[in-house]
Amino acid sequence: MLRLLAVLVLLSASVHANDFVDNGWLAPENLPDYLNQFQKQQQQARLELDGQRYPLGFLDMDLEEQRAYLSFDQGVIVAELGDESDGERELVILLGNPDDLDAMMEAPDKVLIDEQAQLTTEGDNSVFRSLLEDEQSGARQQALLVFNDSVFEAGSSSLNVVGHQAILKGDLGTNAYLQLRTLIRTHPEVTELVFQDVPGSLFDGINLHSGRLVRQAGLTTVMPSDGEAYSGGVDLFLAGAKRIYQPGGKLGVHSWCCKEDKGADELPKSHPAHHAQLTFVREMLGPELGPEFYFYTLEVAPFDGIHLMSHDEIRHYLKPQPF
Known part of the structure; x- marks a missing residue:
């Protein structure tokens, strides 16, 4: 993030x-x-x-x-x-x-x-x-x-439509939101959003709205065996109405910085700085698993590090179908 x-x-x-x-x-x-x-x-x-x-x-x-x-x-x-x-x-x-x-x-x-x-x-x-x-x-x-x-805020993302898939790569930002909105309006044949190389998000505020676009459109998010998504890219991946993960794909998470000169992992769980992300993950993963996933991301790596999710973690938190 x-x-x-x-x-x-x-x-x-x-x-x-x-x-x-x-x-x-x-x-x-x-x-x-x-x-x-x-x-x-x-x-x-x-x-x-x-x-x-x-x-x-x-x-x-x-x-x-x-x-x-x-x-x-x-x-x-x-x-x-x-x-x-x-x-x-x-x-x-x-x-x-x-x-x-x-x-x-x-x-x-x-x-x-x-x-x-x-x-x-x-x-x-x-x-x-x-x-x-x-x-x-x-x-x-x-x-x-x-x-x-x-x-x-713009990011460097691109979307390339190939049949029923849209291939996503680049840093996410406001351009990604606009690209997804246009995709959904103009390409009803697209049912899958494939993550090729998504390093993260330059603006998490808009990235949450991009995730809501994906969910509202009922798109399936796909992590192929040679794909990777980190940080805000994982937030967008979990927004899929259905998630497909192919072994070998990389999903990396970490904490964020900063509020009151503290990393998110140092803030109490009741701190209002968590509110926006918690609202999002509850919408995407449910009232119990959502907060569990969010606080897990804060604990496994600092804001300037990265933790590659294991197969067991992906299975538990993101529940891809099939796995």
């Missing part, structure tokens, strides 16, 4: 936390307004470089170094955030083949850098204005980077 709140704590000086999210959870009555704001923000977020406009994706956040790693279809952006909202920050753009990020990060085709890029807060947006210098040629070019909550 990757927690967007950890990101928003770091960005609070430069990015306005979403008005519709309370303690990381999104109330059903706030969902329509939230989606409307998300889509408006997503249209604003962009990189402008060499006269071209590129949409942004979220890659990672280094909380210790206070740097955001963003993707676009020509490479990777590394933006220094810092503790203050406005001022000079380092901005680096690595150009290369984004299909192999590790190799590109290690040996980019070009490195563009500005150690004094101007960061300002403009409404919901954090805006970098920069004159980047090519490390090799010394050539300079102007860049504009605009990002906001939507970049960190």
Whole structure:
């Protein structure tokens, strides 16, 4: 359960936390307004470089170094955030083949850098204005980077329809909710949601609503023998009206962080911070097994670790059919 709140704590000086999210959870009555704001923000977020406009994706956040790693279809952006909202920050753009990020990060085709890029807060947006210098040629070019909550909430998910199945991969977020909603509306032939590679959720608040879409549509969730789902991906898997598990598939769970500077496993079971997740798992697994499963996930691994569920644990908690 990757927690967007950890990101928003770091960005609070430069990015306005979403008005519709309370303690990381999104109330059903706030969902329509939230989606409307998300889509408006997503249209604003962009990189402008060499006269071209590129949409942004979220890659990672280094909380210790206070740097955001963003993707676009020509490479990777590394933006220094810092503790203050406005001022000079380092901005680096690595150009290369984004299909192999590790190799590109290690040996980019070009490195563009500005150690004094101007960061300002403009409404919901954090805006970098920069004159980047090519490390090799010394050539300079102007860049504009605009990002906001939507970049960190969107995720990287994709859905590919093959017959009666929809193949899901990537980090879950608000895009996954929108993709599932469209899938259900436009592909009535799809009865199974197959988990290929789902590392987790960037925004658990919307992920719970994605799970409710899956359950309401009566979709079967399938973990194939070569598939894997972790954290919020497991939350979405358990939302299936029926669950199919093939031995070899990986399901990983852990605790979450943080509330009152404590991990969820350190909070009393009666703490209100558990309420949203407990409500969800009760809906999906029942009034007894749901809470049992939720507190089990908090106990078996810390928020920065992972526990791969054993076959016995999968059989007990998730009750796949057949097993």
